[in-house]
Amino acid sequence: MIYARVEVRPATEDDLEPINEIYNHYVVQSHYTFDLEPLEMGSRRDWFSHYGTSGRYRLFVGLEENHLIGYACSSRFRPKPGYETSVETSIYLAPEAIGKGAGSRLYEALFKSLDDQDLHRAYAGIALPNPQSIGLHERFGFKRVALYTEQGRKFGRYWDVAWFEKPLGGETGA
Numbered sequence: 694m695i696y697a698r699v700e701v702r703p704a705t706e707d708d709l710e711p712i713n714e715i716y717n718h719y720v721v722q723s724h725y726t727f728d729l730e731p732l733e734m735g736s737r738r739d740w741f742s743h744y745g746t747s748g749r750y751r752l753f754v755g756l757e758e759n760h761l762i763g764y765a766c767s768s769r770f771r772p773k774p775g776y777e778t779s780v781e782t783s784i785y786l787a788p789e790a791i792g793k794g795a796g797s798r799l800y801e802a803l804f805k806s807l808d809d810q811d812l813h814r815a816y817a818g819i820a821l822p823n824p825q826s827i828g829l830h831e832r833f834g835f836k837r838v839a840l841y842t843e844q845g846r847k848f849g850r851y852w853d854v855a856w857f858e859k860p861l862g863g864e865t866g867a
C-alpha cells in the first residue's frame with residue numbers, strides 16, 4: 694500500500710522530541726524494544742550524535758503534513774572494527790501511522806542512502822511476535838537467519854528474538 698502523503702527526510706536535532714515520544718510509547722507498551730524505562734532527552738541527544746548526513750549511520754524521519762510519524766535508522770552493529778561493514782537497522786512508527794506503507798517509505802530512503810557505502814550486511818532483531826515488522830523486513834529482502842530463545846526479559850517474562858539479515862551492495866574487500 695502506498696502512503697502517498699508521507700515525506701521522508703534526514704532527521705535533525707529538532708526531531709528528537711517527537712522521535713523520543715514515539716519510541717517511548719513502545720518502551721512502555723510493548724516487547725518490541727527491551728528498554729524498560731522511557732528514554733530521557735539527554736540520552737536521546739547522545740544517541741543522535743551517532744548519526745550523520747552521510748556515511749554508514751543514517752537516521753530518517755517520516756512526516757505527514759509536517760507532523761513526525763516515524764523514523765528509521767542504521768546503527769553500528771558492534772564496536773569492534775571488524776564489524777564496521779555491518780549495521781543494525783531499526784524503525785518505529787506512531788501507532789496511528791502503522792499499516793499504510795510509511796514504514797516502507799522510510800526503509801526505501803534508508804537503504805537508498807546506504808547504497809554507495811562500504812557495507813555488507815544489515816541486521817534486524819525482532820522480538821516475537823511481531824508480524825508487521827517481519828512483513829516489512831521480508832519485503833526489503835531480509836531473511837531470518839537465527840532464533841535466539843528467551844534473549845530478553847520484560848513484563849516479567851522472557852521473549853524470543855528472531856534475527857534477520859540483508860545483504861548490502863557496498864564495496865567489497867578488506
Ligand SMILES: CC(C)(COP(=O)(O)OP(=O)(O)OC[C@H]1O[C@@H](n2cnc3c(N)ncnc32)[C@H](O)[C@@H]1OP(=O)(O)O)[C@@H](O)C(=O)NCCC(=O)NCCS
Pocket residue numbers: 694719725784785786787790791792793794795796797798818819820823824825826827828829830832
Ligand atoms: C514494523 C513497522 C515499522 C512496519 O511499518 P508499516 O508502515 O506498518 O509497514 P508497511 O505498511 O510499509 O508494510 C510493509 C509490509 O509488511 C507487511 N505487513 C504489514 N502488516 C502486516 C501484518 N500485520 N502481518 C504480516 N505482514 C504485514 C506487508 O506485507 C507489507 O508489504 P506489502 O505492502 O508488500 O504487502 C510498523 O508497523 C511499526 O512501527 N510497528 C511498531 C514498532 C515496531 O514493531 N518496530 C520494529 C521493531 S523490530
